[in-house]
Amino acid sequence: MQIGIDLGITSxxxxxxxxxxxxxxxxxxxxxxxxxxxxxxxxxxxxxxxxQKARLKVARIHAKIKDSRLDYRKILV
Structure with a gap:
């Protein structure tokens, strides 16, 4: 049996x-x-x-969000 997975923002x-x-x-x-x-x-x-300093802060937060989503995804699999 195959299922499709949709990765989203709200869920x-x-x-x-x-x-x-x-x-x-x-x-x-x-x-x-x-x-x-x-x-x-x-x-x-x-x-x-x-x-430039503020831009780097935004980039770091984006990276943290990405890393935490990837970590959570690895737990599910």
């Missing part, structure tokens, strides 16, 4: 059977932090040193 994954696996709770904290950091980045003068 971590949804199978073709209709089963949904919720996102881990620690992602909500990271998404909140990402939203605030991106808002801060938006207020910086483009290509200034402070803009």
């Amino acid at each position: 971590l994954l949804t199978t073709s059977d209709g089963e949904k696996v919720a996102n881990p709770k620690n992602l909500n904290k990271l998404y909140r932090k990402l939203r605030l950091t991106q808002k801060s980045l938006c207020r910086k003068t483009s290509w200034s040193n402070n803009y």
Whole structure:
């Protein structure tokens, strides 16, 4: 028997059977932090040193989100 898996944002994954696996709770904290950091980045003068620092902060948070989603996916498999 084969099933399809859809990886999403609102739920971590949804199978073709209709089963949904919720996102881990620690992602909500990271998404909140990402939203605030991106808002801060938006207020910086483009290509200034402070803009570059804020851009790196946003990139680090994106990497943390990616890593935590990958770790959670490995647990499921």
